[in-house]
Structures are given as structure tokens and as C-alpha cells.
Amino acid sequence: DEYNVGFETAAMTKSGYKNIVVVAVRKAIISYLQDVFTKTFVDLSSVDVDLFSAIRGLCGSSQDSHCGLCALVDFNERGIDFTIINNGEYITSGEIPAFQAEGSGGNFFEAPGKDVADLVNEEIARLLHTVQDSSLFSNLEKIYLAGDKADSSIIPHLQAVQQNTEIQFADPFKNVGLNPLEDPPILIKESAEKFLAAIGMTLI
Numbered sequence: 001d002e003y004n005v006g007f008e009t010a011a012m013t014k015s016g017y018k019n020i021v022v023v024a025v026r027k028a029i030i031s032y033l034q035d036v037f038t039k040t041f042v043d044l045s046s047v048d049v050d051l052f053s054a055i056r057g058l059c060g061s062s063q064d065s066h067c068g069l070c071a072l073v074d075f076n077e078r079g080i081d082f083t084i085i086n087n088g089e090y091i092t093s094g095e096i097p098a099f100q101a102e103g104s105g106g107n108f109f110e111a112p113g114k115d116v117a118d119l120v121n122e123e124i125a126r127l128l129h130t131v132q133d134s135s136l137f138s139n140l141e142k143i144y145l146a147g148d149k150a151d152s153s154i155i156p157h158l159q160a161v162q163q164n165t166e167i168q169f170a171d172p173f174k175n176v177g178l179n180p181l182e183d184p185p186i187l188i189k190e191s192a193e194k195f196l197a198a199i200g201m202t203l204i
Contacts, residue, residue, distance in 0.1 A: 002026060002027055002028070003024045003025060003026055003027060004024070004025050004026075004027055004030060005022065005023070005024045005025075006022075006023050007020050007021060007022045007023070008020070008021045008023075008052070008090065009021075019092065021090065051081070051083060051090075051093060052090065053196075054072060054074065054083065054146065054196045055072070055083065055085055055088070055090060057170075057172040057195075057196040058070075058072060058085070058144060058146075058170055058172070058196060059085075059088040060172065068086070068087065068139070068141040068142070069084070069085070069086045069091075069139050069140050069141055070084075070085050070086075070140070070141055070142040070143065070144060071083070071084055071085070071124050071127075071140060071142075071143045071144070072085060072144045072146060072170065072196075073120055073124075073143060073144065073145050073146070073147075073150075074146045074147040074150075074196075075145070075146070075147040075148070075149035075150045075151070076147045076148055076149055077098070077148070077149065078095070078097065078098060079095055079096050079097040079098040079099075079100070080095065080096045080098075080116075080119075080120065080123070081093070081094075081095045081147075082094045082095065082096075082120075082123055082124060082127055084124075084127050084128065084131070091131060092127050092130060092131060093127070094123055094126070094127050096119060096123055113151070113153040113154045113156075113157045114157040116154050116157075117154050117157035117158040117160075117161065118157075118161070120154070120158060121158060121161045121162060124140070124143070128140065140162070140164075140165050141165065141166065142165060142166045142167070142168070143158065143162060143165055143166070143167045143168075144168060144169070144170040145167070145168070145169050145170065146169070146170040146194075146196045147194065147196075148194055150169065150194075152169075155167050170196050172195055172196045173195070
């Protein structure tokens with residue numbers, strides 16, 4: 001009675017078991033958010049998990065995101081989050097905590113771009129190998145970079161080891177109508193990838 005629980009069925013893993021993502025959120029947290037929003041002019045219609053919001057934001061930004069296999073790599077203060085998506089559907093996910101960076105003082109974001117690219121490539125490969133359909137491993141079409149700590153310096157190094165994969169920053173505003181009478185804020189024009197989960201929340 002203390003939790004709101006939801007679930008979503010994902011792809012089959014090599015273990016042969018059905019992969020189900022279960023999300024549990026304390027009702028006290030939901031109640032707190034509802035209380036906060038009752039004091040504003042904003043109606044709180046739903047609460048979502050940022051991982052699924054990010055997928056929704058990515059798929060809503062481009063029709064290409066609905067077709068084929070892609071990896072969403074989110075760079076944030078905690079480290080790097082990975083989500084494998086196929087035809088717009090969640091497949092599997094993983095993370096590398098920031099403190100796992102070797103030779104960088106425990107901080108991913110002080111490590112050389114090549115070192116980070118190698119870690120990203122290894123984690124994507126590991127996740128793909130856990131999926132039952134092994135053909136997915138050789139068919140990765142795109143890697144999308146997102147998050148507050150995403151850095152373009154990783155792209156050439158990652159492209160060197162993912163030569164058949166298109167690598168780009170996620171742009172959740174690609175198919176979003178902005179006010180034509182005003183220039184978009186600098187943050188939207190230059191760092192659209194930071195808003196992926198936020199835009200995904202509006203597409204529920």
C-alpha cells in the first residue's frame with residue numbers, strides 16, 4: 001500500500017527468461033509532488049521514469065528513431081546511463097558510475113575522450129550481447145548522446161570504433177514547433193540534448 005508499481009515487458013535475454021522492467025515509487029513521493037503543484041498554476045497530470053521519458057522524447061523527435069536498433073547514452077553527474085532501443089521499444093539498459101573511471105581521479109569527465117569512448121563502446125557491446133537475438137549486435141544503426149555532461153569530444157573517438165554506426169546528439173526539438181517570431185534560447189539551440197527526458201514527459 002506504500003508504493004505505486006508499474007511494469008513493462010522488454011526483450012528476451014539470452015537466459016531465456018522474459019525480461020520485465022518493474023518500477024516502484026513511494027506514494028509519499030507522489031503525494032509530495034502533488035502538494036507542490038497544487039501551489040502553482042501547473043497541473044500535474046502524471047509522473048514518469050526519466051528513462052522511459054527519454055525514449056519517448058527520442059522517438060518523438062525523429063521517425064528514424066522508430067526503425068532499427070539504436071543506443072541512447074546519457075552523460076550525467078552520476079556517470080553514464082545506457083539504453084538500447086529497437087524500433088522505438090525499450091530492450092535493455094545499464095550504467096557506469098562516475099567513480100569507475102580509471103586514471104582520472106575518479107571522475108569520468110576529466111578522462112581523455114578516447115578513454116571514455118572505449119568504455120562506452122564496451123558497455124554497449126556488453127548490453128547487446130545480453131539480448132537473445134544475437135543478430136542485433138551487428139546491426140546497431142545509431143548512437144544518440146544526451147545529458148548535462150555530453151561532450152562532442154567523444155564523437156570522433158567513438159566513431160573510430162563504431163565505423164558503421166551514425167553518432168549524433170539527440171535533438172528532442174527536431175519536430176517540435178517553436179515560436180516562429182522568436183529565436184530559440186541559446187540553451188535550446190546549443191544544448192538540446194539536455195532536454196530529452198523533459199520533452200518526453202510532454203508526449204505522454
